[in-house]
Amino acid sequence: MATSLIEDERVRWRRDGEKSSGGHVVYWMQQAQRTQHNPALELAVRQANELALPLVVVFCLIGDYPEASARHYRFMLQGLVDVEQHLARRGIRFDVIVGEAATTLGRLDARTALLVTDRGYLPIQRAWRDDVEAATGGPLVEVETDVVVPIDLVTDKMETAARTIRPKITRHVDRFVVELTTTALDNHSVGSEAVDSDWSRALSDSDLDCVDLDDLDAVIDRLGVAAEPGPVSSWRGGENEAHRLLGAFIDGVLGDYESLRNRYDVDHSSSRLSPYLHYGQISPVDVVRRIRAAAAPSDHVAAFVEELVVRRELAINLVVHHSDFDRFAGLPAWAKETLRARSEDEREVVLTAAELEAGETPDEIWNAIMAQIRDEGWTHNQLRMYWGKQILRWTNTPEHAFRTLLDLNNRHFLDGRDPNSYANVAWCFGRHDQGFQERDVIGKIRPFTDKALKRKGDLEGWLESRRESNRETT
Ligand SMILES: Cc1cc2nc3c(=O)[nH]c(=O)nc-3n(C[C@H](O)[C@H](O)[C@H](O)COP(=O)(O)OP(=O)(O)OC[C@H]3O[C@@H](n4cnc5c(N)ncnc54)[C@H](O)[C@@H]3O)c2cc1C
Incomplete structure (x- = not known):
């Protein structure tokens, strides 16, 4: 052969x-x-x-x-x-x-x-x-x-945003998306x-x-592994399950990925491959190869490749080329400056890390997302964005907000402790982004509020399904 x-x-x-x-x-x-x-x-x-x-x-x-x-x-x-x-x-x-x-x-x-x-x-x-x-x-x-494109071929420096790394990755993608045959021993x-x-x-x-x-x-x-957070029954690890999920995604979602990927209120509206990618249980090259082979409209395939290849490999670029990728001090200067300048802005309430973990904020949406993360080890990207951005509302310093968010992310998510974890938590505080119109508390950081969630899906329906699931478990 x-x-x-x-x-x-x-x-x-x-x-x-x-x-x-x-x-x-x-x-x-x-x-x-x-x-x-x-x-x-x-x-x-x-x-x-x-x-x-x-x-x-x-x-x-x-x-x-x-x-x-x-x-x-x-x-x-x-x-x-x-x-x-x-x-x-x-x-x-x-x-x-x-x-x-x-x-x-x-x-x-x-x-x-x-x-x-x-x-x-x-x-x-x-x-x-x-x-x-x-x-x-x-x-x-x-x-x-x-990775799809070997990282040293892409660049030898830290990239500032998706826009700067995208052309350096995409020019090589075709050459590296090839089938790998197995050899008999x-x-x-x-x-x-x-x-x-x-x-x-x-x-x-x-x-x-x-x-x-x-x-x-x-x-x-x-092994004496920490017992909490405990295992989740709704997920099964391993390459067999990863390939099953990929098949279901190709058949059921890929053809409309660009619109479905924002639907946090719809079950299985994205691939759910992130935990499998984290543990290397599925190859990103294999995923892109299978996605390209499916007869899906090219704009949906391109939108998926943007997430799986450009965004994911931008996150890897950050952890490889920036020694302070996992702390507030490592954020771009403009982001630190604007957040520090706003740290005295009045908060409705200031909470400890433990109170945040328990979901004791005055915001039902945030608490419901936190409960899902605690119980299921996963939540949808749109909900992660709301969860990550809103934490500044109940923390007295941006440093505490960053540290707490990263800790909750890494301990609870099945896909936590990944390059994506660090890049996306940092993104909530301005990394890989630009300044926006100045607001209270968040300064020039890109906002993400319940208005965005209402635009993208049925927020009340999602909240009701979470209330229902909490009633069943208590
Ligand atoms: C606050 C916050 C925390 C996050 N924490 C993590 C984390 O701990 N681990 C993690 O893997 N992802 C994290 N993400 C990124 C993203 O939310 C998840 O990768 C995505 O929701 C996983 O779902 P999926 O596999 O169905 O994604 P799909 O939409 O099916 O995308 C396919 C793959 O593309 C990659 N991808 C998708 N979105 C992003 C993104 N924004 N950045 C980089 N790669 C992306 C992932 O590998 C994903 O599995 C976080 C995002 C935010 C806003």
């Missing part, structure tokens, strides 16, 4: 060379938690075939990822169950090992001839890769799996007793502990 190209721009040899010892190609899966359309996995398979070595895929699991709780871990672990099943079908061994990546992979270094990984953008993900590089000695290759690692027992011995000699994905609650308990 012909194999498709993995573009050179996706591949970075962090350490080149050959290692004659080691006996295994190891793919340390981290950002791209999927088997379909995963160029790091495919590169690892091709390398294993070329070197005539068995391939092992390893996932390193810690219990204290910042701001993550059982809500996030359950979703992620559901995804790893899919990974395990799909890899087993391809004859590839998969181990979920408890511990930091650098410690784990450092201990396995003597058994590793080539280490492959994917690329992550947040500081913690970049630090993990640097630590792994320092803890190992053999060839190490990093593959960029989770010649040297099976599952089912080959010799390989299996050799690798199991390597794990036990290295004093490494694997978890069994049959009982996810037990895994969460064992």
Whole structure:
């Protein structure tokens, strides 16, 4: 079978060379938690075939990822169950090992001839890769799996707005939206007793502990993950569900996406792929490829690509190129200035972070959105905009507003702690935007009020459905 190209721009040899010892190609899966359309996995398979070595895929699991709780871990672990099943079908061994990546992979270094990984953008993900590089000695290759256009090809600086990054991305999109074929593994690692027992011995000699994905609650308990916010039943993690949602979106929404995407009062009016994209459970390249192949009007396809590629990759640009992307101090000077100048404006009431989290503002709309975020780990983009913009009304300083919004966002949303989280929270305070006519409290920041919600959907109908759902749960 012909194999498709993995573009050179996706591949970075962090350490080149050959290692004659080691006996295994190891793919340390981290950002791209999927088997379909995963160029790091495919590169690892091709390398294993070329070197005539068995391939092992390893996932390193810690219990204290910042701001993550059982809500996030359950979703992620559901995804790893899919990974395990799909890899087993391809004859590839998969181990979920408890511990930091650098410690784990450092201990396995003597058994590793080539280490492959994917690329992550947040500081913690970049630090993990640097630590792994320092803890190992053999060839190490990093593959960029989770953007359409490799980020270093787009720009080497922080972009100020969508308008500045758009042309730099769109000129490359066609070249990178290609189907990635899977390659069969010649040297099976599952089912080959010799390989299996050799690798199991390597794990036990290295004093490494694997978890069994049959009982996810037990895994969460064992890792000591924060219990709250708890798991949500309305979502299921994993690539199988991601592809089901993508199919439903293409059949039911894409043809009218440009108008439907604003309808917060309609269930499933957008793709709902953000949590799956966050965990790398679906490839953005694969999504664009499928969307383009569907017979939908081009303006709707273009509107979707604008969100999935331009806006999402603008967010990645921010977290990579701006060291203060996650704090008020990192906002553009005009935004900080206007908000500080308005911090003495009279507020109806000033609330603490805990009161905001409990939804105790004088505004029923805000409280209803907050309740949905707490209960379901997700809300519609239009409601996120209202939620994010209005918080300034009940906070005594813009710094407190920014910090609280980001904290609520990251702890409650299934798609929280993503580059999109930081870029969009910062957008509520002026990032990637321009000044508007000056108003009380928000200064020159772009307003977003209930008038906008009323224009875009049936606000009263949405509120009534939320009241109904609260009655059912109490
Ligand atoms: C205050 C606030 C907080 C937000 N927090 C997050 C967050 O924590 N995580 C997160 O992924 N998104 C966040 N967003 C952006 C956006 O609301 C979600 O990505 C979107 O609602 C997800 O729904 P969807 O997958 O159905 O989107 P669709 O409309 O189907 O869009 C497809 C994909 O495009 C991307 N996308 C859509 N809108 C944006 C945007 N404004 N910026 C960047 N990429 C976008 C997402 O990856 C999304 O999954 C936030 C927005 C605001 C205003």
